[in-house]
Amino acid sequence: MTLPPRVLVAAPASGQGKTTVATGLMAALRQRGLVVSGHKVGPDYIDPGYHALATGRRGRNLDPFLQGEQRVLPLLRHGATVGAPADIAVVEGVMGLLDGAVGRAGFASTAHVARLTRTPVLLVVDVSGTSRSIAALVHGFATFDPQLTVAGIILNKVGSATHEAEIREAVAVTGVPVLGVLRRDPALDTPSRHLGLVPAAERAAAARRTVDALAGHVAAGVDLAAVVAVARRAPALPGPAWEPAAELGGLTVDATVAVAAGPAFTFRYAETDDLLAAAGVRLAPVDPLRDPALPAGTAGLYLGGGFPEMYATDLAGNAPLRRAVASAAAAGLPVVAECAGLLYLARDLDGAPMTGVLPLHARMTDRLVLGYREARAATAGLLADAEEPVTGHEFHRTRVEPLAESAPAWRFQPRPSAAHGTPAPTLDGVVAGPTGQVHASYLHVHWAGHPRLAARFAVAAHRHATGVAVPLPRRSADAPAPAAVRASTVDPAAAAGPPSIGRVTLVGAGPGDGGLVTRRGLERLAEADVVVADRLVPHALLRELPAGVRVVDVSKVPRGAFVPQERINEILVEEARAGHHVVRLKGGDSYVFGRGMEEVLACRAAGVPVEVVPGISSAVAVPELAGVPVTHRGLTQGFTVVSAHLPPGDPGSTVDWAGVARAGTTIVLLMAVQTLPEVAAALLAHGMDPATPAVSIENGGTPQQRILPARLDGIAAVAARHGLRPPAVTVVGAVAAFADTGHPATV
Secondary structure, eight states, X not given: OBOOSEEEEEOSSTTSSHHHHHHHHHHHHHXXXXXXXXXXXXXXXXXXXXXXXXXXXXXXXXXXXHHOXXXXXXXXXXHHHSSSOOSEEEEEOOSSTTOOSTTTTTTTSHHHHHHHHTOOEEEEEEXXXXXXXXXXXXXXXXXXXXXXXXXXXXXXXEOOHHHHHHHHHHHGGGTOOEEEEXXXXXXXXXXXXXXXXXXXXXXXXXXXXXXXXXXXXXXXXXXHHHHHXXXXXXXXXXXXXXXXXXXXXXXXXXXXXXXXXXXXXXXXXXXXXXXXHHTTEEEEEEOTTTOSSOOTTEXXXXXXXXXXXXXXXXXXXXXHHHHHXXXXXXXXXXXXXXXXXXXXXXXXXXXXXXXOSSSEEEEEEEEEEEEEEEEEESSOOSSOOXXXXXXXXXXXXXXXXXXXXXXXXXXXXOOSOGGGOOSSOEEEOEEESTTSOEXXXXXXXXXXXXXXXXXXXXXXXXXXXXXXXXXXXXXXXXXXXXXXXXXXXXXXXXXXXXXXOOEEEEEEEOXXXXXXXXXXXXXXXXXXSEEEEOTTSOHHHHHTSOTTOEEEEOOBOTTSOBOOHHHHHHHHHHXXXXXXXXXXXXXXXXXXXXXXXXXXXXXXXXXXXXXXXXXOOHHHHHHHHTTOOSOBTTTBSOEEEEEOSSOTTOTTOOOOHHHHHHSOSEEEEESOTTTHHHHHHHHHHTTOOTTOEEEEEESTTSTTOEEEEEETTTHHHHHHHTXXXXXXXXXXXXXXXXXXXXXXXXX
């Protein structure tokens, strides 16, 4: 099965207009006759509700933390094909493009999902209060992560035609096209609660009107044809769709499960229903606000999330259902309750009586509790064996206070940031009932990431309905709890024992032009599990990596991101020992004055198999891309390549500058941006003609390439005047006169 055309709507930060654009885009495309599937990055339940109104099909989440990286692509395929194949998938991001789980280096961010699914990004930017500065912001997002394709921007909250023209002119230099301009429109403001919109199910007709208005707003301001064209350029990645029956190992039961519905209980992932239905469970909605009894034949009860605190009085007023739930739980009914469900099972909520299944008081507070959680089952019960790990998400402003001692459901593991918890483990929830068959907690778990929870609940409901025990299927490959970030760096298949050692391949590539890499280098990239790359590699090579390949950035940017060489050596060894095929990718040929040999020796010393696949040296390729041949039969029959990272006279330098000056060949200077004045002075002092042509080439072979021609006695001044920055190569010699000074990037 192949992924459909798709786009991902992202933003620099929350509050920029992602939901407005994503929801409006879904609805506008649907109004034009396309079948649209809506998806949301992260754990949020509310935005998918609006997506469902816009598309006519259930909104679905994509979350590497909750579901496991390996399921993100299959879940996208599933959501885009279930019911009817979608013509286009629109994915709404979360927070800022690069913001993910706190303390985990962007894991589960919008960018992470874009990389996993190879989806082009539409960047929505709120331009109120600024104009030309937007160009710098767009340039940064377009170039920061070479694995991302920022295919277009949508300017939101534009104030006037003059404002728009000023931004368009500035943004044009980035090369990222403006695909939409949306004016300020207070009429589109949607009521919000906590960190998101009020759920669509709570607003019904008003939410429908909002979505229709968003469709018109986006259709009027966005080039829909251009967006569809961007979506169709996304690579058609083949592979299997997520299959709930396969995740359950073919489990088949016979039971009816009541699922809480209505305005007070709007939080339930679509895949929860898919899994239970695949097991043979019949899902029967029950509205705790209105329905007086559980559905006939109820053998299990699922109480999802929502905002019951907003409806506490009405929930309390439905005493018949409260009594029915309490009686059924006391008689052994399997009950799963998450967050809002936990509150409904409490003795009371802000003084309003609830079902009383659990000995708890619940109350609203001013403190928002929010974040990803790694947890283990603190008590064996309905959903998990003791110490069974899960990942989940917590989101609430309430607090429960126990009235009696009870068995906890989960033990949250220490969290990596003070902002999202204390460094100590925390107990959460309650396991209760005659047989421990009531499982209630604040933790929202995405069952697609942990299908065994769905299987256990289905089996328990079957037993309650029929009295017959059905064996659980063999344990599936549930999503691993990502201890630190390394959930994505260690092969889950290796968990059962020591992994077989992988290998490291050092591949030279570029510079700048992704076509300047050998066939063998491309073959090794196609086989890679992990690519360890720096900022000089051609971005096109990273964008073309197979889905799921992880890229580790080990840049050495002066006064910027800097990974010491010793750490790079360690990363290569660690990844190979985890069983991965690691490709160390560097711009140019990293073994001409690069430090590739140190990496080879480190791997050999660690017993890691290592292979070198040379590339085209930047000493040859960069000058050629600037129109400068490094040799010419009538002018110079050879060339000398010199690393000038240490200036002449430095005790650590091994370069014989007098010999270089006397050689009479073309001189190619690498790593000489900072030392260019000293190098030029040394060459002149050792007898080189001051009129010798020289040229500095910055960002060779990229759209940002600059060519700075001069003479030897003036090249340092020209480079300083124009702010020459790494990476750059300087050529000194008669052939430098061939520099392509007509190049559009020439200064």
